[in-house]
Amino acid sequence: MTNTNSTKTIAVYGATGHTGGYLLAELRRRELTPVLVGRDADRLRTAATAADLADADIRVASLDDHDALVAAFRDADVVISSLPAYVDHGEAVLSAAIDADAHYTDLSGEQLFVRRVFEDYSARAEAAGITLVPAVTDSNLPGDLLGHLTSRRVDGAAEITISHHSRSGGDGSRGSAETVLASVDWFREGGWHYADSGWQTGRPPVAELRYPTEQPRPASKFPLTPVLTIPRHSAVSSVTGLLPTEFHEGLKKLTADVVAALPATPDPASDLHYDLVVDAEGSGKSVRGVLSGLDSYRDSALMAVEAAVRLAENTTKPGALAAAEAFDATDFLDALAPHGITWRIEEL
CATH class of the missing domain: 3.30.360.10 (Dihydrodipicolinate Reductase; domain 2)
Structure with a gap:
């Protein structure tokens, strides 16, 4: 990973939604200042203000601009993807995270998307030394x-x-x-x-x-x-x-x-x-x-942040992993x- 400091950088795509608010609140509680990425800078600033994250780094990148997404994620240790309908929108953030050399987790709940993560992206992530842990939700x-x-x-x-x-x-x-x-x-x-x-x-x-x-x-x-x-x-x-x-x-x-x-x-x-x-x-x-x-919603966000913080420690093997492959089940x-x-x- 590019960030070798003790303080890790976590980027969030989808911070302006209901669950995104819980993600930002938990990152603030942990005294982590996130990078907020999305297509609307004003909405991102509003979300940051609501979470009392005045120093949040705001970066604009839409899902249809791969290069902008990669640039936005470039110095992040981990990307958290918080989206509706991952089956339609999820691969853009996932692909950009890998190309930006950032570990990745998300709050997806769709079998069709999660199977794509394992079948289509695991080898690519493993070659890049990146770990992907999809489907981090309350269920x-x-x-x-x-x-x-x-x-x-x-x-x-x-x-x-x-x-x-x-x-x-x-x-x-x-x-x-x-x-x-x-x-x-x-x-x-x-x-x-x-x-x-x-x-x-x-x-x-x-x-x-x-x-x-x-x-x-x-x-x-x-x-x-x-x-x-x-x-x-x-x-x-x-x-x-x-x-x-x-x-x-x-x-x-x-x-x-x-x-x-x-x-x-x-x-x-x-x-x-x-x-x-x-x-x-x-x-x-x-x-x-x-x-x-x-x-x-709150608990899914808490779990996603916990997963991201653990991924940022850089101790998990690369590739697409189930939660129990990436983390100690009891400890988590x-x-x-x-x-x-x-x-x-x-x-x-």
Whole structure:
């Protein structure tokens, strides 16, 4: 990396959104002054002022200008990409980060994009000595880390299911809806699950979810990204993402007009507490991992900054890595405790 000082430089693309505000607040809390990159200097200055980052370095670069993006990221140790619809927009920031010699992480949640990261960019990053850790969100990062930990508590290849329970009932920001809309058919169809040593489409038989403190609920397959990452590092026979069936019913009504009418930020009255649940079964033994958090948007930002700070230490092997390949799972999860994010593993 180009920055050899003890203070590391973290660039943020997408700082003006709802989650971007949480990213900047956490960087300020850590006394890190970020580089803010985007297409609108005035909006970037407004975001910096709101986060009390008067000394933030503002750089203008649009997603369709690769050279400008590379120049903006050139002296950064790590780039955090915070965007809606990575499947449409994510590769521009990813490619520029590699060419700028900067490690990279993002808050993506789209299987189609994350698979591209591993298949199309890993070798390029490895050749450049760069580490890419995509899909750092409240569901995907703990899903991967808990998948790593729970699969080792059962004998043989584990059968893993991952589910996310939001007490808000799935109500979120316009950006989240834009992300789903960009790949809405993929979300409606359930995406990939892992079985028989490969990724498959179609719907495996699933009857119900068993969330903590709740009665069982009907469930449907959902394309969570740990389906792609857990088999990279853990012995598993299957990995399936699930959400309550009523969420899929809402997807049937999702259109561009519906998304445009949504508020930019979640309803302040919404209860944004959530549980991310990973169930692992093997040889007659069942183990459950649960991460519980306060706000999916805030917590995803906290996790992304934690990942970026660790990547800036330059101790991780290059290439595209799952979270559990890049970081010690227990140590990373424990580091979230000061923010009110808790986790546990229990036998069922």
